[in-house]
Amino acid sequence: MKTIDVCLSPELMHLYEIENRTVVVVDILRATSCMVTAFAHGVDSITPVANLDECLKLKTKGYVTSGERDGKKVEGFDKGNSPFEYMGEQVRGLKLAFTTTNGTQAIEKSKGAKEVIIGSFLNLTSVVRYLLLGENNVLIVCAGWKGRVNLEDTLFAGAVVEKLKDYLGPDCDAPLAAQHLYNVAKGDMVKFLEASSHVKRLNRLNIHKDIEFCVTPDQYKVIPKLKNGVLLA
Amino acid sequence: MKTIDVCLSPELMHLYEIENRTVVVVDILRATSCMVTAFAHGVDSITPVANLDECLKLKTKGYVTSGERDGKKVEGFDKGNSPFEYMGEQVRGLKLAFTTTNGTQAIEKSKGAKEVIIGSFLNLTSVVRYLLLGENNVLIVCAGWKGRVNLEDTLFAGAVVEKLKDYLGPDCDAPLAAQHLYNVAKGDMVKFLEASSHVKRLNRLNIHKDIEFCVTPDQYKVIPKLKNGVLLA
Numbered sequence: 001m002k003t004i005d006v007c008l009s010p011e012l013m014h015l016y017e018i019e020n021r022t023v024v025v026v027d028i029l030r031a032t033s034c035m036v037t038a039f040a041h042g043v044d045s046i047t048p049v050a051n052l053d054e055c056l057k058l059k060t061k062g063y064v065t066s067g068e069r070d071g072k073k074v075e076g077f078d079k080g081n082s083p084f085e086y087m088g089e090q091v092r093g094l095k096l097a098f099t100t101t102n103g104t105q106a107i108e109k110s111k112g113a114k115e116v117i118i119g120s121f122l123n124l125t126s127v128v129r130y131l132l133l134g135e136n137n138v139l140i141v142c143a144g145w146k147g148r149v150n151l152e153d154t155l156f157a158g159a160v161v162e163k164l165k166d167y168l169g170p171d172c173d174a175p176l177a178a179q180h181l182y183n184v185a186k187g188d189m190v191k192f193l194e195a196s197s198h199v200k201r202l203n204r205l206n207i208h209k210d211i212e213f214c215v216t217p218d219q220y221k222v223i224p225k226l227k228n229g230v231l232l233a
Numbered sequence: 234m235k236t237i238d239v240c241l242s243p244e245l246m247h248l249y250e251i252e253n254r255t256v257v258v259v260d261i262l263r264a265t266s267c268m269v270t271a272f273a274h275g276v277d278s279i280t281p282v283a284n285l286d287e288c289l290k291l292k293t294k295g296y297v298t299s300g301e302r303d304g305k306k307v308e309g310f311d312k313g314n315s316p317f318e319y320m321g322e323q324v325r326g327l328k329l330a331f332t333t334t335n336g337t338q339a340i341e342k343s344k345g346a347k348e349v350i351i352g353s354f355l356n357l358t359s360v361v362r363y364l365l366l367g368e369n370n371v372l373i374v375c376a377g378w379k380g381r382v383n384l385e386d387t388l389f390a391g392a393v394v395e396k397l398k399d400y401l402g403p404d405c406d407a408p409l410a411a412q413h414l415y416n417v418a419k420g421d422m423v424k425f426l427e428a429s430s431h432v433k434r435l436n437r438l439n440i441h442k443d444i445e446f447c448v449t450p451d452q453y454k455v456i457p458k459l460k461n462g463v464l465l466a
Contacts, residue, residue, distance in 0.1 A: 015244065
């Protein structure tokens with residue numbers, strides 16, 4: 001039986017062997033939700049970038065600068081971190097340079113894995129099918145918030161563990177904890193998340209609509225995948 | 234309102250400021266359960282020691298060597314890591330030198346806090362009352378398993394958060410996650426923990442009786458407290 005494990009914070013990555021695993025990076029609010037949305041609407045590529053300067057450098061090479069710091073759009077950037085900015089005809093064919101507080105850092109730490117894919121509730125069933133049919137053991141890497149564990153990424157991890165429970169065995173206690181939390185929350189995830197620190201932070205930024213969208217399963221089928229440091233559909 | 238936070242693994246300690254907090258170190262299976270049991274039965278002091286050699290050095294100074302590595306008693310040590318070894322008249326007045334895989338490492342990393350106390354289900358209500366009446370914000374440090382998050386320590390953290398929910402506000406998402414898990418588990422914690430990796434590991438060592446005892450609330454009232462590197466009642 002293949003195994004599934006969950007790394008609840010990028011700060012715990014050194015505890016997990018990733019060379020032979022498929023790593024799923026998740027940052028529900030909102031980096032990986034944006035990425036999935038962007039690919040579903042036809043962007044050409046997304047280059048995850050750890051810092052702002054590097055992102056701005058890529059702008060001179062024709063990339064569209066995207067992302068956030070502390071939940072807010074970066075001054076001088078073309079796009080922020082709301083999935084609604086990555087919809088419609090105008091994103092088709094774009095090359096995005098993307099940097100966020102947590103999500104792109106988690107991708108950075110996942111390099112070295114056998115393969116790295118991008119997960120969100122928006123492409124949940126596609127991710128679950130992909131992992132089921134793949135040959136590798138699985139590690140879900142939650143981006144968290146500045147190294148701390150967060151609820152929304154943990155819920156996504158729990159959803160994957162729950163849906164694969166008859167096929168992939170948990171490697172440790174973190175997948176079990178995530179699975180329990182998902183089963184408590186799944187009836188109304190928005191309500192469950194209302195007390196969460198990041199949702200409170202985001203509600204202050206008036207993006208309740210983003211939050212509702214980001215926890216809606218199966219809007220898209222695309223699975224972004226990292227190849228030579230660049231995400232492709 | 235005072236705040237309460239939960240550090241789910243000692244590997245995340247650098248993310249938390251501890252100078253002004255009361256830190257509760259917890260290693261339910263079984264280090265902190267042993268420590269509480271030992272003080273309840275009259276040991277004089279427990280000196281937490283990070284490695285085996287240091288522990289054996291203290292033996293020459295009249296200390297009783299105690300603890301485990303990978304769940305098993307250490308060769309040449311006087312006592313192992315079962316709470317039942319720390320009961321009865323024969324432990325009264327002893328000075329213990331204690332080292333375990335996870336618990337004593339978590340204590341080591343908590344030095345520098347305003348104060349450090351030892352928690353377990355066995356002294357749960359005493360710990361809750363102490364935190365309620367104290368002036369400091371609270372951080373519960375889960376010892377985990379070799380850096381990874383475990384269920385049993387998280388449940389204890391959740392029990393404390395739940396019991397103090399009207400008095401101490403959560404600082405982050407980890408206390409909320411722990412609280413939800415405790416509320417799922419509290420009806421039958423032994424059953425809830427049956428799937429946990431550490432409980433499976435311990436069941437292979439035939440210590441089901443230890444596990445049942447270690448999740449029984451309120452057997453003792455004592456609160457061990459760290460003073461100059463030594464635990465006292």
